[in-house]
Amino acid sequence: MARARPQLIRARLETLHPTQLTVGLAEVQAKRQEWQQLKRKARTAALNDHWFPCVLGPRQRYYIVDHHHFGLALLQEEVKEVPLLVLKDLSFVEPDSFWEVMGFNQWAHPYDAQGVRRSFERIPGRILDLQDDPYRSLAGLLRRAGGFAKDATPFSEFLWADFFRRRIDIETLCKLGAKVRARGMKLARSQDARYLPGWVGQIVD
Structure with a gap:
């Protein structure tokens, strides 16, 4: 039996349901700035x-x-419609089983801004209601700066966020200043991080 091919469609962005609890708002802001610089x-x-x-x-x-x-x-830039790649039709699955199937396939990440796993029911119904995880912001900023490579592992940057969460206290992290970024970069390139997806190795002087 042939496997169903992914379907390409368009949908209203505001109607899409997230599959995680958090984002890094600093990374969201960076993407907004990139968008604002683009022509039509x-x-x-x-x-x-x-x-x-x-x-x-x-x-x-x-x-x-x-x-x-x-x-x-x-959404913050008031874009109304986006293209979708439909990977799977699970509309026939009972609601009580749906999230379990999503978790099994690594299509959901129910962890809050403290890195604590929550019930799937805690995942918000709108993208606009996602929480800020400053450690996810740090992970995104360091990846962009070459601290580690983008990786296909699902939710890989959340693994990096938890790595930094255990090593940098929240009071130090607050402003994401140059000292915090330098410390994060050193940690990202250290041997302690070698098990993480996208690790690029230590800096050679």
Whole structure:
């Protein structure tokens, strides 16, 4: 029996359901700034390059499984519609079983801004209601700066966020200043981080 191919469609961004509790708002802001610098044709191209992977769930609602930061940035920039890549139709699955299936497939990440696992019911129904996790912001900033490489492992940057969470206290992190970034970069390139996806090794002087 042939496997169903992913379906390409368009949908209203505000109707999409997230599959995680948090984002890094500093990274969202960075994506907004990038968007603001683009001309009309470049914005169209950017959207065409960022199909939102999703799953069709109960009540015919689409649940995005990636690009939450970009989605929130676009909503704040008043973008109305985005392209979707429908990975799976789970609309027939009972609501009580749906999130378990999502978790099994690594399509959901129910961890809060303190890195604590919560029930799937705590995942908000709107992208606009995602919480800020400053450690996820730090992870995103350090990846952009070359601290580690982008990796296909699901929710890999949340693994990095938890790595920094255990090593940098929240009071120190607050302003994401140069000293915090330098410390984070040193940690990211250390041997302690070698088990994490995208680790690029230590800096050689």
